[in-house]
Amino acid sequence: MALEPIEGRDCDGCTACCAFPPIHTETLQKPANTLCPHCAEGRGCTVYEARPDVCRGFFCGWFFLAELGPEWHPNQSGVVLRSESFDENAVTLLILRLSPFLVSEEFAGMVGGWVEEGVGVEFERLGPPGHLPAKMRMNELLADAVAARNLREMQKMFAWALAHIDQTHAWEPDGTVLRSALG
Numbered sequence: 001m002a003l004e005p006i007e008g009r010d011c012d013g014c015t016a017c018c019a020f021p022p023i024h025t026e027t028l029q030k031p032a033n034t035l036c037p038h039c040a041e042g043r044g045c046t047v048y049e050a051r052p053d054v055c056r057g058f059f060c061g062w063f064f065l066a067e068l069g070p071e072w073h074p075n076q077s078g079v080v081l082r083s084e085s086f087d088e089n090a091v092t093l094l095i096l097r098l099s100p101f102l103v104s105e106e107f108a109g110m111v112g113g114w115v116e117e118g119v120g121v122e123f124e125r126l127g128p129p130g131h132l133p134a135k136m137r138m139n140e141l142l143a144d145a146v147a148a149r150n151l152r153e154m155q156k157m158f159a160w161a162l163a164h165i166d167q168t169h170a171w172e173p174d175g176t177v178l179r180s181a182l183g
Helices: 083-088 105-116 139-147 151-168
Strands: 028-030 079-082 090-095 120-125 134-137
Touching: 079 083, 083 090, 105 120, 105 139, 105 151, 120 139, 120 151, 134 139, 134 151, 139 151
Parallel strands: 090 120
Antiparallel strands: 079 090, 120 134
């Protein structure tokens, strides 16, 4: 199923996808959680016409889900919805930074709705530059709070999960050495 971006949505200065994913192409090797050397922060790609296909084809989930309002834009929320997980009946929420959005009713309501529908929800956190991210499945952790419609318990579980990842995960290097033959 091919998804089409919603008309009128744009990156609006967000460059998160220029930093978090590792890139492995003939023309660009970029470690995870490292800003691409061709990215002008807040503006975007400086080699836009020559960028690799993997960059051309990436859109975060905010571009595809009409139910996500402007508060879900990564620049506002600090969250990137990983659209490549959509076909697996799962949602991966890459938490770029701790933000007030993570304790909002909008965030909890959407996550709770996915949990209720049986959609797999994973929180993902970035590691240090050059290291792979870590994921934690949230469904089982949130099940009781979602069933009880307990917003406060959901928010506690969000905070616990993110702190647990940050404090206990052994970050794995991605082994990529930065190299570019672009521009």
